[in-house]
Amino acid sequence: MATFLFRLGRAAYRGGIRVVFAWILIAAGVLAGGVALGGTMKDSFDIPGTESQQALDLLAAVFPQTAGASAQIVVQDATGASLASNHAADITRLVTDLGDVPGVESVSDPYSKYANAAVSGDGSTVIVQVQFSEPSSDVTPAMVDGVKAATAPLTDTGLVVEFGGQVFQHVSFGVSIVEGFGVLFAALVLIVTFGSLVVAGLPLLIAFVALGISMGAVLAASAFTTLSTSTPMLALMIGLAVGIDYALFILSRHRSQLASGMDPEESAATAVATAGSSVVFAGLTVVIALAGLLVVGIPFLGVMGIAAAVAVVLAMLAATTLLPAILGMLKGRLTPRVRKPRAGKKPRVARRSLGERWVSTVVKAPALRVIGVVAILGALAIPAFSLQLALPDGASQPEGTTTRSAYDLVADEFGPGRNGPLIVTVDITQTTAVLDDLDAIGNRLSRLDGVQSVSSGIPNASLDTAILQVIPTTGPSDP
Numbered sequence: 001m002a003t004f005l006f007r008l009g010r011a012a013y014r015g016g017i018r019v020v021f022a023w024i025l026i027a028a029g030v031l032a033g034g035v036a037l038g039g040t041m042k043d044s045f046d047i048p049g050t051e052s053q054q055a056l057d058l059l060a061a062v063f064p065q066t067a068g069a070s071a072q073i074v075v076q077d078a079t080g081a082s083l084a085s086n087h088a089a090d091i092t093r094l095v096t097d098l099g100d101v102p103g104v105e106s107v108s109d110p111y112s113k114y115a116n117a118a119v120s121g122d123g124s125t126v127i128v129q130v131q132f133s134e135p136s137s138d139v140t141p142a143m144v145d146g147v148k149a150a151t152a153p154l155t156d157t158g159l160v161v162e163f164g165g166q167v168f169q170h171v172s173f174g175v176s177i178v179e180g181f182g183v184l185f186a187a188l189v190l191i192v193t194f195g196s197l198v199v200a201g202l203p204l205l206i207a208f209v210a211l212g213i214s215m216g217a218v219l220a221a222s223a224f225t226t227l228s229t230s231t232p233m234l235a236l237m238i239g240l241a242v243g244i245d246y247a248l249f250i251l252s253r254h255r256s257q258l259a260s261g262m263d264p265e266e267s268a269a270t271a272v273a274t275a276g277s278s279v280v281f282a283g284l285t286v287v288i289a290l291a292g293l294l295v296v297g298i299p300f301l302g303v304m305g306i307a308a309a310v311a312v313v314l315a316m317l318a319a320t321t322l323l324p325a326i327l328g329m330l331k332g333r334l335t336p337r338v339r340k341p342r343a344g345k346k347p348r349v350a351r352r353s354l355g356e357r358w359v360s361t362v363v364k365a366p367a368l369r370v371i372g373v374v375a376i377l378g379a380l381a382i383p384a385f386s387l388q389l390a391l392p393d394g395a396s397q398p399e400g401t402t403t404r405s406a407y408d409l410v411a412d413e414f415g416p417g418r419n420g421p422l423i424v425t426v427d428i429t430q431t432t433a434v435l436d437d438l439d440a441i442g443n444r445l446s447r448l449d450g451v452q453s454v455s456s457g458i459p460n461a462s463l464d465t466a467i468l469q470v471i472p473t474t475g476p477s478d479p
Contacts, residue, residue, distance in 0.1 A: 002273045005320060009272025012324040013265050019325035023318065027212035034219030041222055041229040047298050055425050062465045063425075065105045071097075071165030073128040073151060074406045076413070078160050082123035084111065090154055091126065094102065097150040098130055099252070103143035105133040116421070116455030116469045120413040127410065127418070136166045137226045144168065164394055164406035164419070179236070186244060194255075194442055199334060202251055202326060206391035207243025210318040214239050214311035228300045231307050239311030242286065246319035249275040251334075254327060258335040268327045276320045283316035390477040394419060411475065417452050420476030426466045427459065434459055438466055 010020050048054050060067035068266060075084055075091065091110065098107040108129035110118035118127045130147060132139050143169055151161045183204070190200035218232045254271040258264065290312070293305030327334065352360075362369050394407030410418045424445065431437045438457025445468065446454045455469040 002277055005280070006269045006273035006330045009276065009324040010265065010269035010318060012272075012321045013328035014267045015325055016328040019321060020321055020329070023322045023325075027209050027216070030213045030216035030220070032216070034216035034223075037220050037223035041227050041231065046300070049297060055423065058425055058465070059423075059467070062462070063460045063467060065133075065460075066131060066423075066467060068105055068134050068330060069165065069167050070132070070141050071130045071147065071163060071167050072406060072410070073130060073147070074125065074160075074162045074164060074409045075128065075151075075154060076125040076160040076162075076409060080122060080124045083126055083141055083159075084119075084123055087154070087157065087159065090157060090159075092127070094128060094150060094154060097146060098128070101143065101146035101150060103132055103134060103139065104130060104147065106131045114456050114458055115464055117414055117418055117453045117471050125409065125413040127414070130165075132167070136185075139167045148298040160409075162406035162409055163402045164410065165403075167206075168403050168406075169392070169394070171398060179240075183240070190244075190248075196334075198330075199251065199255070202323065203244045205314060205326075206247040206318045206323050207240050208370045209322060210243050210314040211236060211239045211311065214307075214314050217310060218307050225303070227307070231300075234304050235307040235311040238286075238290075238308045239315055242283065242312050243318065244317035246279040246283065247323050249279055250319055250323055255336055260331065264327070264332045264335075266323045272320055272322040272324055279319050281317055283312050283412055286312050291295075388477070393476045395475070396475060413472075415452060415473065416475035416478070417472035420472060420474075422470040422472060424468045424470060425469065427464070428459060428466050429464045434463065434466070438468065442468055450474060 013053040056067060073094075075083065075087075075094075077086070094105050095109050098104055108115050108118065108131075110126035110128055110213060112118075115127075115129070118129070120126070132143065134143075147349065155161050187200060187204060190203060191197060194200050214235055215232060218227065218235055222231075250271045253275040254267050257267040257270060262270070266397075287309045290305040294302040296302070389408075394403045397404040397407070408418055426438065426441060428434050428437070435457070438459075442454040442457060445451060450473050452471045452473045454471070457466045457468050459466040
């Protein structure tokens with residue numbers, strides 16, 4: 001491996017501008033191609049093998065009109081007046097207009113006997129349930145806009161209209177100010193460490209070029225397969241971290257060798273062969289760990305792992321080829337400066353570096369240091385015992401968005417459980433008293449602890465499967 005990397009580093013060093021130009025051309029081409037394909041990120045949380053996924057697959061097969069994405073339209077009279085008294089005709093017209101929107105499979109009238117807890121206690125708030133014919137990952141912006149347009153007459157009358165459901169959640173990929181501060185902090189650390197803008201900028205440059213290719217590849221892939229909105233951000237953060245580190249390993253070794261008087265070309269090749277071996281080993285270890293997400297069997301996690309692994313591989317290739325090519329263009333200009341004593345002054349006695357002093361302090365009492373580190377890490381890990389995991393819902397959306405407003409309105413007027421209804425599927429092929437048996441099942445469900453209400457059973461057209469909606473007393477993120 002070291003021999004191969006030595007030859008690779010020397011070849012890249014001698015290639016200089018040609019290697020740099022090739023990397024820039026590839027990065028620009030892949031990034032432009034990804035943007036041109038116009039892929040979009042969609043959240044699809046399919047988890048094969050789970051009971052809930054089996055229920056969804058069953059519904060798709062025998063009850064297709066309920067297998068698509070669902071959304072809620074929350075309508076409220078802010079004055080507290082009853083909607084049934086003042087806006088019954090408007091609600092009826094809304095249900096009719098929504099049924100005509102392309103992509104909408106069915107609409108539940110809040111005043112129907114089959115609607116479950118769709119009218120608040122004082123009647124000032126109702127929930128109109130919208131069922132799409134496609135899953136959330138296939139619901140187009142045109143369908144969403146059509147639903148919103150159908151509610152315009154209600155808004156014109158002064159009613160409050162908010163939209164809930166996954167298809168209305170505000171999710172977007174973009175580099176925020178937080179990531180910008182992270183890059184700025186990394187740049188400051190590099191500048192302070194090396195005392196040179198050129199040297200400090202090289203690891204960042206290498207990381208950015210590799211990220212350009214990986215981000216372009218992610219955007220291109222999103223045009224052909226479903227990628228969650230967190231996929232590009234994971235690839236971005238991991239790619240940026242390892243890109244800076246891997247380039248830094250090789251650059252530090254190269255400058256140390258230049259300071260000892262080694263020829264720049266020989267130094268670059270040797271740095272790639274030695275520090276580059278560590279880079280390759282570390283990179284492959286990270287790639288294997290990320291590819292391990294495929295073993296979990298959850299598609300969106302596996303795709304996230306592969307995207308991040310691609311970013312790591314590109315960072316590794318950039319550190320072992322693009323970096324030595326840039327070093328070949330700079331030749332010996334990266335040699336650290338040695339301060340000469342002024343005339344008439346004796347040269348200072350070389351002081352031990354901070355690293356040497358730190359290590360010598362640690363090894364004086366290693367057992368004590370180990371105990372101290374374990375104690376500190378243990379204290380920092382205490383919050384992990386109270387960690388609660390859940391999929392994102394309306395409560396995790398930013399305040400002011402329509403999804404968050406709809407979630408809060410429903411929680412206030414109907415209880416937190418109305419934001420997380422449960423669907424129960426029932427095989428009704430073995431009974432002739434379908435409605436009576438569904439009522440009996442609904443009564444048994446309603447007596448369970450934590451159940452607020454149960455809807456009437458709704459059989460499908462072929463009378464082989466029915467569904468009941470159960471409203472719990474707790475929210476969707478409750479343990």
